[in-house]
Amino acid sequence: GAVVSQHPSRVICKSGTSVKIECRSLDFQATTMFWYRQFPKKSLMLMATSNEGSKATYEQGVEKDKFLINHASLTLSTLTVTSAHPEDSSFYICSASGLAGGPGSHEQYFGPGTRLTVT
C-alpha cells in the first residue's frame, strides 16, 4: 500500500517552455501533497504544500507564479514549471500524506521523482 506515482519520470525541454508534472496517490486518498526539489548532492527542499481543493502554500523564496500547483482531487496534484530556464533543472519529487499510515498518521510517501532538464 501507500504507492505514489509521478509522471513523467524524466523530461527534457527547451528554455521558455512549460512543463507539467503529475503526482498521484494510487491506493489511498492524499489529503495533503508536498512538492520538493533536490539539486545534486543536496537535501530535499520543500517548495509547497498542497491541500485538496485549496490554494497551495508556498515556502519562502518559491515563486508561486512560476511553479503552479493544482490539487484537484484527493489522488492527483500537478506542478507546472512555467517558462522554464536552465537553472530550473532539478529533481522534482512529490509526496503524499493521508490515511495510508492510519488516522492521524503524518507519514509521507514519496513518488519516484521527475528529473527535469532545461536546455
Next chain:
Amino acid sequence: RKEVEQDPGPFNVPEGATVAFNCTYSNSASQSFFWYRQDCRKEPKLLMSVYSSGNEDGRFTAQLNRASQYISLLIRDSKLSDSATYLCAVIPYSSASKIIFGSGTRLSIRP
C-alpha cells in the same frame, strides 16, 4: 540555526560494523520524527518512525532524546546494501504535516 541538522559524512565503514548517526532539531515542540533512506538518484523511502520510547526494526534502532533535542539511528551488522544517504525528518509543532528534512548523512559500506 537550521531546523534540522545532520553530519553530512561520508561515513565509510567495513561490512559488519555498527554505525550510528545523530540528527539535532531546533524546535523543542516538535512532534514527530522519522528516518528516511535515499539511494542515489532515487526518491526517499521511509525507513522508520521514531517514537519516544525508541524503536527497533531488525538491525536498525532509532532513539529520541527530547532533553537534548536529537534523534539517532543505529545500524548493526551493516551490509553492503545499507550504503545510501540517510535523512532525518521532523514535523515541527507549528505545522500539522509539513516535514522538515535534514541534509542527509552519506553512508558507504565497504567489503
